[in-house]
Amino acid sequence: MREYHQTDEASGPIILFDAECVLCSANAQFVLKHDKAGHFRLASMQSDIGASIYRRHGINPQNPSSMLVIEGDRVRQDSDAVLRIYEGLGLPWRLLGTLRFVPAFLRDPVYRWVARNRYRLFGKRDTCWVAPSEYRDRLL
Secondary structure (H helix, E strand, O other): OOOOHHHHHOOOEEEEEOOEEEEEEHHHHHHHHHOOOOOOOOOOOOOOHHHHHHHHHHOOOOOOOOEEEOOOOEEEEEEHHHHHHHHOOOHHHHHHHHHHHHHHHHHHHHHHHHOOOHHHHHHHHOOOOOOHHHHHHHHH
């Protein structure tokens, strides 16, 4: 396993996700496939690195309330994290960023409801999703 350094957070956006969640791991696969520039790196909350980053930002990795996108000193969560991801993928996905016109106080409750019910709605894997070998260099 790759060793983690605090400087990893400063060298590009990191998406922290739940690798046991079917929806979350499908989104991680989508990002890896469509992020042709290799802009994003990913870490699962089940990994030592991902759990450490969650704890550093005040979230319990055993019961996360949100996915996170860490970009330097900036931490995005809830619907802002999702929108940041799609904005970073370029066209046509970047167009989803227009949803920022919907205020976060309206977007976030929907995000949080889905996050709380993600296993019931989409399923839970018995084991964590593992990225194909061609993407392993993008995982922390």
